[in-house]
Amino acid sequence: MTKNMIETVKIKAIIDECDAVKTFEFERKDARTPKPGQFVMMWIPGVDEIPMSISSYNNNGEWAISVKNVGDCTNSIHNLKVGDYIGIRGPLGNFFQIPQETNKNIFLVGGGIGMAPLRFLASELIKMGYKFKFIEGAKVKDEILFAKEFLEHQQKDLEFYFCTDDGSYGEKGFATEFFEHLIDDLSEKDLRDSVVFSCGPEIMMYKILQICKKKKVEMYASLERIMRCGCGLCGLCVLDPLGLLVCNDGPVFNSHILAKMEDFGKFKRDFSGKKIKL
Amino acid sequence: MLELNISELKLNSPLILASGILGVSYSTMKRLVDEGLGAITTKSIGPKPRKGYKNPSIVEVYPGTFLNSVGLGNPGIDNFITEIKEIKKFKFPLIVSVFGNTVESYIKVALKAEQAGADAVEINISCPHAEVASIGIDKNRTYAIVESMKKELKVPLFVKLNPNVTNLGEIALAAQKGGADAVVAINTIAAMKVDINTKRPILSHGSGGLSGKAIHPIAVKMVYDLYKILEIPIIGCGGASNWQDIIEFILVGASAVQVGTVLHQGFDTITDIINGLKKFLLDNNYNSISELKGLAHEFKTQEVPDFD
Numbered sequence: 001m002t003k004n005m006i007e008t009v010k011i012k013a014i015i016d017e018c019d020a021v022k023t024f025e026f027e028r029k030d031a032r033t034p035k036p037g038q039f040v041m042m043w044i045p046g047v048d049e050i051p052m053s054i055s056s057y058n059n060n061g062e063w064a065i066s067v068k069n070v071g072d073c074t075n076s077i078h079n080l081k082v083g084d085y086i087g088i089r090g091p092l093g094n095f096f097q098i099p100q101e102t103n104k105n106i107f108l109v110g111g112g113i114g115m116a117p118l119r120f121l122a123s124e125l126i127k128m129g130y131k132f133k134f135i136e137g138a139k140v141k142d143e144i145l146f147a148k149e150f151l152e153h154q155q156k157d158l159e160f161y162f163c164t165d166d167g168s169y170g171e172k173g174f175a176t177e178f179f180e181h182l183i184d185d186l187s188e189k190d191l192r193d194s195v196v197f198s199c200g201p202e203i204m205m206y207k208i209l210q211i212c213k214k215k216k217v218e219m220y221a222s223l224e225r226i227m228r229c230g231c232g233l234c235g236l237c238v239l240d241p242l243g244l245l246v247c248n249d250g251p252v253f254n255s256h257i258l259a260k261m262e263d264f265g266k267f268k269r270d271f272s273g274k275k276i277k278l
Numbered sequence: 279m280l281e282l283n284i285s286e287l288k289l290n291s292p293l294i295l296a297s298g299i300l301g302v303s304y305s306t307m308k309r310l311v312d313e314g315l316g317a318i319t320t321k322s323i324g325p326k327p328r329k330g331y332k333n334p335s336i337v338e339v340y341p342g343t344f345l346n347s348v349g350l351g352n353p354g355i356d357n358f359i360t361e362i363k364e365i366k367k368f369k370f371p372l373i374v375s376v377f378g379n380t381v382e383s384y385i386k387v388a389l390k391a392e393q394a395g396a397d398a399v400e401i402n403i404s405c406p407h408a409e410v411a412s413i414g415i416d417k418n419r420t421y422a423i424v425e426s427m428k429k430e431l432k433v434p435l436f437v438k439l440n441p442n443v444t445n446l447g448e449i450a451l452a453a454q455k456g457g458a459d460a461v462v463a464i465n466t467i468a469a470m471k472v473d474i475n476t477k478r479p480i481l482s483h484g485s486g487g488l489s490g491k492a493i494h495p496i497a498v499k500m501v502y503d504l505y506k507i508l509e510i511p512i513i514g515c516g517g518a519s520n521w522q523d524i525i526e527f528i529l530v531g532a533s534a535v536q537v538g539t540v541l542h543q544g545f546d547t548i549t550d551i552i553n554g555l556k557k558f559l560l561d562n563n564y565n566s567i568s569e570l571k572g573l574a575h576e577f578k579t580q581e582v583p584d585f586d
Contacts, residue, residue, distance in 0.1 A: 004344070006480055008475040041334075045476045048332055049333035049482075050333065085475050228336050229335075229344075231542045232541055232542045232543075233336055234299075234302075234348070235300035235301065235302035239305075240304070243305035243309035245306070269303070271330065273351065274354075
């Protein structure tokens with residue numbers, strides 16, 4: 001099985017995560033091992049095929065994708081039942097570069113369904129014995145994702161923070177503001193030894209980039225764009241002016257690249273290839 | 279060593295981006311030329327924005343072989359003019375692939391492309407999973423559209439041929455008679471893939487066009503046959519995946535070669551191909567890649583044997 005061939009698999013389990021998010025578990029024994037940050041093209045037979053982050057993987061070949069119901073296609077996904085077939089291509093794209101040094105100050109900052117790849121990253125980091133601080137943002141309490149499983153790991157230096165716009169869970173305010181506050185006291189050396197992994201609404205990641213630029217902190221963001229192929233052929237996921245492709249060059253980009261990306265936080269291409277506002 | 283001319287176009291390398299692959303944004307096209315492509319053919323552009331078919335529209339069926347039915351999704355010529363103007367800031371030959379629903383609309387799109395700065399126009403009369411294919415399977419309609427467009431256009435006109443026909447030669451000759459400056463052979467080959475678990479055709483459109491490794495030997499044979507009968511240049515296209523495939527196309531008579539599907543392996547592939555071509559020419563004491571053109575025709579092949 002090459003990585004761009006569709007493999008149809010049965011859904012093994014469906015977990016209701018919160019109001020609008022469900023996690024779909026399935027098994028793939030012969031596929032390549034995915035890394036946190038990678039994505040798949042998910043085919044819903046008769047409906048559509050869309051890019052989706054991998055939200056969990058274990059070494060027994062059990063995969064999971066977490067899907068937020070935001071439109072026609074994701075609504076069809078939410079109507080799927082255990083035993084239904086879905087098609088999977090991947091793992092595709094690059095991944096979060098986990099630092100070699102275990103003493104780095106690692107921050108994970110995410111919001112909305114951007115939590116999916118960060119959940120996979122967090123579980124890998126925990127398995128590898130890394131410490132980190134995780135900041136999750138959501139509009140309201142009902143949209144907070146994976147809190148229960150995260151809090152099982154809560155300990156000194158492995159901390160989870162939650163922010164809601166209305167203060168209905170955790171801190172009141174944006175994850176970006178809380179992140180800025182967290183790194184505010186860090187010394188120059190500590191900032192140099194810090195790295196941020198983020199995924200969420202692009203405007204949120206854009207703000208994180210501005211904070212990281214100001215503080216000279218290394219950052220990685222996972223981007224999303226419309227795609228047909230997921231493998232460097234259709235060109236719809238292009239990022240101007242560097243000509244980078246989210247599918248093959250990303251989805252994860254570092255702060256140096258992000259800073260040069262005029263489309264970041266501003267533009268995407270629609271299905272016809274026309275440039276439109278995000 | 280790798281420089282060559284096709285019609286009025288001056289190419290720094292024999293590799294041209296094939297239409298339908300990555301030809302959406304000026305920035306990707308620039309990047310491809312920086313990696314070593316000699317010219318770019320854009321995605322096929324029509325009179326209006328068009329979404330094309332839903333996904334799945336591009337899937338791999340064997341390693342390096344893809345099936346697609348994009349259905350001519352494109353932003354429309356009026357939106358695409360901005361992209362053409364951006365590209366023209368960089369000095370490389372730009373071929374704009376065009377299609378329409380009537381001869382008049384083909385001409386209208388092509389003229390707008392020319393005005394915006396296209397160095398050549400390629401006409402898509404061959405996409406096997408869209409309505410324009412009907413022109414490319416008919417020699418009279420092929421002749422008529424090429425002749426009409428040549429009257430209006432100042433820039434060279436290339437015709438991309440549909441391989442899904444019984445007699446490709448007569449269609450290529452019709453394009454030549456109409457005044458085409460070159461033909462591109464070949465477009466994708468009509469194909470289909472069914473998922474055995476869901477029993478469904480995988481592509482949303484049902485069937486599509488096959489590209490990549492599996493069609494390379496087919497394209498080589500078609501270019502070989504066309505070279506025997508055509509006077510205008512042939513641009514080889516079909517599954518070229520490494521430098522050896524490029525040489526092979528040129529040996530059977532291609533003047534240049536389009537690449538597309540191989541780019542799923544990344545942009546570095548182009549550099550590998552360019553380096554491979556240069557090394558082959560140096561090792562075999564050729565000064566120019568054009569010296570290899572058509573050499574495979576010097577060998578007599580065996581005639582059909584008599585019945586015993």
